[in-house]
Amino acid sequence: MIMAVIEITKQNYEKEVIESDKTVLLDFWAPWCAPCRAASPIVEELSNDESLNIKVCKVNVDDEPEIAYNYGIVSIPTFVVVKGGSMVAKKVGLQSLESLKELVGAE
Amino acid sequence: MIYDTVIVGKGPAGVSAAIYLARANLRVLVIGKGYGALEGASVIENYYGFSEPIDARILHENGMKQAKRLGAEILEDEVIDISQNYEDGSFSVSTPNEKFLAKSVLLATGKARKNLKIPGFMDFLGKGISFCAICDGFFFKGKRIGVIGSGDYAAHEAQELVRFSKDITIFTNGKEAESDKFPPEVKFVKDKILKISGEDKVEKIETELNNYQIDGIFVAEGTAGAGDFALKLGIVTKDDNILVDSGYMTNIPGIFAAGDCIGGLLQIAKAVSDGANVSISIKSYLKNKNGKGK
Numbered sequence: 001m002i003m004a005v006i007e008i009t010k011q012n013y014e015k016e017v018i019e020s021d022k023t024v025l026l027d028f029w030a031p032w033c034a035p036c037r038a039a040s041p042i043v044e045e046l047s048n049d050e051s052l053n054i055k056v057c058k059v060n061v062d063d064e065p066e067i068a069y070n071y072g073i074v075s076i077p078t079f080v081v082v083k084g085g086s087m088v089a090k091k092v093g094l095q096s097l098e099s100l101k102e103l104v105g106a107e
Numbered sequence: 108m109i110y111d112t113v114i115v116g117k118g119p120a121g122v123s124a125a126i127y128l129a130r131a132n133l134r135v136l137v138i139g140k141g142y143g144a145l146e147g148a149s150v151i152e153n154y155y156g157f158s159e160p161i162d163a164r165i166l167h168e169n170g171m172k173q174a175k176r177l178g179a180e181i182l183e184d185e186v187i188d189i190s191q192n193y194e195d196g197s198f199s200v201s202t203p204n205e206k207f208l209a210k211s212v213l214l215a216t217g218k219a220r221k222n223l224k225i226p227g228f229m230d231f232l233g234k235g236i237s238f239c240a241i242c243d244g245f246f247f248k249g250k251r252i253g254v255i256g257s258g259d260y261a262a263h264e265a266q267e268l269v270r271f272s273k274d275i276t277i278f279t280n281g282k283e284a285e286s287d288k289f290p291p292e293v294k295f296v297k298d299k300i301l302k303i304s305g306e307d308k309v310e311k312i313e314t315e316l317n318n319y320q321i322d323g324i325f326v327a328e329g330t331a332g333a334g335d336f337a338l339k340l341g342i343v344t345k346d347d348n349i350l351v352d353s354g355y356m357t358n359i360p361g362i363f364a365a366g367d368c369i370g371g372l373l374q375i376a377k378a379v380s381d382g383a384n385v386s387i388s389i390k391s392y393l394k395n396k397n398g399k400g401k
Binding site for chain 1: 190191232233234235237239241242243245246247307308323338339340341342343344345350358359
């Protein structure tokens with residue numbers, strides 16, 4: 001089964017991110033950001049790797065500035081790992097697939 | 108008019124690639140200022156075929172003459188921006204005064220990333236220090252922005268940033284402003300930066316003469332290198348080197364990299380070898396793209 005990348009909005013944020021029983025990777029992006037567009041296929045590939053057992057989500061900072069603000073995002077793309085409702089890791093800038101896998105494995 | 112390849116950087120990797128591509132009858136433009144890492148080496152004595160040490164400048168000038176004789180165009184200028192045109196996938200390569208269209212781009216600018224040796228700099232990367240105005244200007248709407256730099260590249264970044272804030276200070280870090288393209292509304296601070304400080308994000312730039320409250324810092328010192336273009340285009344890097352596949356292509360189809368910016372041995376022989384190899388890949392990329400070959 002191919003897992004889709006979930007678009008996060010204020011409406012589904014609590015349910016999909018905070019209440020998730022899986023580790024969540026948040027990809028903060030915007031349509032006008034070229035490196036964010038380049039990250040998109042990498043993030044999709046990550047979401048298709050079932051062995052990781054994670055949930056992959058995207059947050060459009062243009063549409064959801066409050067969520068971005070709450071995670072202290074001042075540069076995009078930024079990747080945030082959330083476990084049990086709390087941020088456990090954060091990495092700024094475009095990442096390789098390997099680097100993202102390493103990040104979601106971080107405690 | 109569209110070039111088959113625009114090569115950014117005219118050190119041995121870029122010029123070697125230009126030689127091979129020009130001989131294959133492709134339209135090639137090389138843009139660069141100075142001659143990179145070779146400037147630091149006065150004589151070269153480990154490069155094949157020269158029985159006596161050779162002056163680095165002469166080696167460089169001969170390479171350029173050779174590329175020109177074979178039909179490559181060479182422009183002594185600085186590239187301040189590279190962007191992809193989403194309608195047809197072509198690239199625009201900008202200098203302060205001109206814009207060139209290309210089907211493919213080769214990054215051969217020398218070492219990819221230059222971090223500033225200012226106390227606090229590494230601590231605030233991604234916490235208010237950015238290398239990409241077009242990506243991150245959005246987060247500093249109406250806020251106090253500092254740009255570190257003094258030349259055309261810094262002016263280009265400042266032009267992007269005035270769309271977001273009118274409160275922009277250019278920190279030249281001990282230099283004179285070297286560009287006439289700074290937006291009129293910017294202020295200049297010309298003394299040396301001593302420190303970048305703050306709690307969990309950038310709050311202050313401390314210089315020799317004063318302290319400045321700043322919310323976001325954009326780094327654009329000197330000329331833009333492969334690392335700067337990588338950040339803006341979304342090219343994957345690893346350990347400050349541009350990541351390429353076995354054909355020297357980055358994760359963005361049509362953008363290639365060669366020489367010191369991809370890491371490995373920082374030697375002329377390796378840069379020349381990269382230049383030859385990447386030219387083969389560029390030729391096959393263009394052939395597939397054009398469908399019918401050249």
